[in-house]
Amino acid sequence: MFSITKLGQPVKIPISLSGTFAELRSDHFHGGIDIKGTVGTPVYAVEDGFLYKLESKGTGYGNVIYIKHKNGYMSIYGHLSAFNTPFEEHYYKEAKKYKKSNFSVYFKKDEILVKKGDIIGEIGNTGFSFGPHLHYEIRDLKHNKQVNPLFFSVNVKDCSPPEWTALKLIYVDENRVSRSERFVQLNKNEYFKVDTLDLLVGKSALAAQVFDGMEGNNNRNGVYQLKMYVDGKLHFHFLAGKIDLEESKYANALIDYKENKLSKDIFYRCYRLPGNNLKSFKHLQNDGYFNVKYGKITNIDVEALDYAGNYSRKRIAIRGIKGYLPSLPFHNKYVYRNVDNQLKTYFIEVNIPKGAVYQNIPFMYREINERRRETFSRIHSVHNDNEPLHKDIFLSIRSGIIPDYLREKAFISGCNQQGKYINYGGKWRKNFLEGQVDKFGEFSIMIDTIPPTIKDLSLVGRGKKGILQFHLSDNVDLPDQMDYPFFKVTLNGQWIRMRSDSKSGIISGHLPVDLKKGKYEIKITSWDKMKNINHYTKLFTVWK
CATH class of the missing domain: 2.60.40.1220 (Immunoglobulin-like)
Incomplete structure (x- = not known):
């Protein structure tokens, strides 16, 4: 492992973070820290090593540098406005050879050596970035993990404790499906608060809206640790230390996915969904679920900590009451997480493989009774996009009448959050177009003959x-x-x-x-x- 005393700083300006490690992002955990800065600020290599990869894209990390170090670690510097001159010359030479502008260039071991403290690039706003900053990331290549860069002595001044916004109490049924929810708004200026709230008797869970702030910084960053105690005993503990690269999509199971889709708010689940195999849980009692008993008071304490050791805590008291359980929304069948699932009609086949969903879900399918000029099949509503998928599902859609010369222009179409059509591709099997999709939603067959x-x-x-x-x-x-x-x-x-x-x-x-x-x-x-x-x-x- 790196010697902390020898690891340098990636920038030589006061460090303020606009993003923390393992923040909950769309379909993934944030793999590093985001350091605020102005375009053109020099970026430095944090340790001796050799250049492994240069990449320039309009998406992702934009202009990004990968440097491999001894003992199997790699440092990554993303969203750069520019590479240093030698790196740029190497990149241009390879890009010109293949005549590609958005390109990745790989280098052999020790082909281009880098010394600790070398200027390797400049802070920028390239790729999927919405303000000038440096994405700084450390990877443990031996164990295929992203590691919190703050472990390596990044000089960050932070005296502000995490701030609470709201809690959500969730009543779940025998399938651990949410049946009723109750929001609790919190006053961030109160260190400790006790309320007594009524909740239906039975199995319950809690989700928390909390963020980490810094002095002079309005960003709502993710927290380093989140704990929940039930009647004084630790019930749940999440720590953002290391994330296996193959586990990053489990962020969809830690975040309250539906709430985020509907309101854009970020709530951490203080419990584990059955299909969430994330290793960052340091303690789970009954997977974080707790039982509410009739007439009895259950005290729930939640505690959030940042890496600097600042912490804040909230308490609520829950009293069990009897009442009627809200009915489930209309659904055709249940989809089970631990088996392969199939739905088949004359017009569509849907195959949901084992492990695609994080819990058993009441599944809803319907045909949309609407004609759209651009579609060449019926429109199929396959559940809804408020439910996350961990794996792709497979669709086979029967087509309408498509001339032979247009069949190669056909694709399975979905729709993104901005309302734009998505091309999921597909292959023909007689009159069916088959393909795989990464989200639930509305799907049909479309034809695209329009050039960019x-x-x-x-x-x-x-x-x-x-x-x-x-x-x-x-x-x-x-x-x-x-x-x-x-x-x-x-x-x-x-x-x-x-x-x-x-x-x-x-x-x-x-x-x-x-x-x-x-x-x-x-x-x-x-x-x-x-x-x-x-x-x-x-x-x-x-x-x-």
Whole structure:
């Protein structure tokens, strides 16, 4: 393991965090810490090692550097505005060879050595980032884990305790399905609070909305530790120390997924769903569930801690009462987490494999009685997207009448949170289009014959200061986080490197520094997954 005394700082500015390790993010735990900064602030290698990978994308970590160190550790520096000059030259050489702008370049062991304290890049806002910062991450390659970088003596000043916003009391049935919920709003200025609340007799659980703040920082970061005590005994303990890379999707089981979908609020479940095999639970009594008894008072204490040792605590008292259990919403059947499940009608087959859901769920399927001009099948509502999936499920949808020449343009379509169609692909089996999807929701067969749109081309200056910029978009998205639609840019037939920004759809890049007097043609080619292609050409003249 790294010697803490020898591990350097990734930046030489006062460190304030806009994101903490193992925060609950969409479909994953945050794998590092986010250090606030301004674009152009130098970033330093934290230890001796060798360059393992350079990557430049419009999504994910954007411009990112991977450095391998001794003893099987790797440090990662993401969302950079630029690599240092030697790294940039190596990257450009390989990208030009393969004529790819969004590209990953790998290096052999000790091919390019890095010394502790070397400037390797600059803070930026590239990739899936919404403000300038450095994503700093440490991985234990031997055990395939992301490790909290604060273990390695990052200089963070933090005197603020975590702040509580709300608690949610949840009554569950014999399948541990939520049947009723009660919200408890908390006053963050009160250190300790006692309330007596009525709750139905039986098995219950608790979810907590709590975040970690820092001085001079309005970000609501994730907490380092979360504990729950029932009548003075530890019942639940989560610690954000290490996350197995293969377990990151269990974030969907630790977060109250439905609440987050509906309100965007983040609640930690202080209990373990049956299919949540995360190893970051340090203690679980009865999986975090507790029994509420008639007429008796149960005291619940919750405690949150940050890495600096600041903590805050809340208490509620629960009294058991008798009452009527709310009925379950309409459902066709139960889907069980520990077996393969299948639903079959004349128009669709749905296969939900073992381990795809985190608990047994009352499953709802229906056909949507609506005709949409762009669909070539019936529209199928497969449960709802408020329920998370840990594995892909498999769909086979019967098509309507599709001409033979359009069958290669057909795909299984879903819909994202912004209301845009998603291309899940698919393969034909007679009149059925088969594929797999990573979420519940509405699905149908669609045809895509529309090429990507290229617009707003601008050309400013030439040489080192010459910048080419245009906007690229497509009518359909892909489910994976990747640069899309695909593109290639040439100048008089020669490839030139461009950078993409998935947030804005803007593609930009510098013209070659050695442009001479003469006429030039810029050609942009863009294509989508269904091989619909668009070309855009612009002529310009260099006069001197």
